[in-house]
Amino acid sequence: MSSKSDREHFEEYRAQTLAKHTIIEKYIYAYFNILKGQGGDNLVYIDGFAGRGTYDGPNGPVSGSPLRALEKIASHPGLAKKVTTIFIEKDKKLYDQLVRSLKDFHSKHPEIREPQWGNGEFSEVMTQQLDSLEKADARIAPAFVFVDPCGVDGVDFNVIARVLKSQAKAEVFLFFNIEGVRRILGLKDKMGPTLAKLLGSEARAKELLARVEACSSPDEREQAIMMFYEDLLRTQTPAKYVVSFRVEKEDRRVTSHYLIHAAQHPLGFAIMKDVMWGVGKTAEGKGGLALEQASSVPMKMLFTPEWESIRQSILAELKSGMKRVSYFAVELVQRSDNRLCSKAYKAALLELEKEGKIVVINKNGVGVASKRPMKNGVMTLADEYYLKLP
Known part of the structure; x- marks a missing residue:
């Protein structure tokens, strides 16, 4: 049974929850459309910690991840009949509310495949499903798996690895509770089994503890934890493309948690970074792979170090000669x-062009591309154009 705090999680819809849900709905729309275009007639969306389906908002119920995903799938006729949705929730009270929400949604949207649901722990339910598929000499269809626990419990690295290994087009989007991981590591020899399950073995939990104890600052410890987990995904699963989105606490300038995306194809990796960047909010005001809350203040910064490093990296690349926009935006x-x-x-690139630090050349590689289409009052920059230093 889930704790009372798990249920209380759905009693308030917060900015960080909105950011998480926005990332999901924007990305799965692109993900499923790409797979549909590749001939995928059976696609799967799995929400492993689905909750009750709604949150309490200031003006009434707000759709949670299950309903937001269904709304996005139902909005596209080409997806409605191709995506199977599976929702898992272990808390019986939340599960009963979830089922009612899913049934109500399907009654209003009969064009989608009827949602499936299961009452149990994510890792146990997924293990049963994967075992059944293996016995039938089958494998899971291309799947996007959302793993969103309220804490650390219930996430099994070996199950995540098994999902990714069973399907080359499977991807995982994970809520990584680094605050909970730090708390468990602080217990040292009394850590218990939770962290070992999260990392896949007791030996890995001990190795992470040793690495963290060797660090001299909180920032170093956080970096060590994230590098360790991301490296596990890259080396122990087929997901070579891993990106993390940092979420800061609302009232303190410390990390609350990360959202981690693990993909097996570079296109998914590139699209997810674009989605995260658009949702991200930092003090530099340029978007990014973070949702800063306590640190994001409404003031003009004289110097934006991260953004300037991006600009300098572009100028450094162009020192070797002219390159296409696609070199940066795709490759x-x-x-x-x-x-x-x-x-x-x-x-x-557009900033650097405006400042006269780079020159945009026409698609044929000759002449300055000064006359280009505008979009929302901003000059466009197609991948086929060339770039060079003045």
């Missing part, structure tokens, strides 16, 4: 070690 962003996205690169 670089699909590299597994690059955390930047297409939106960031193009915004920086």
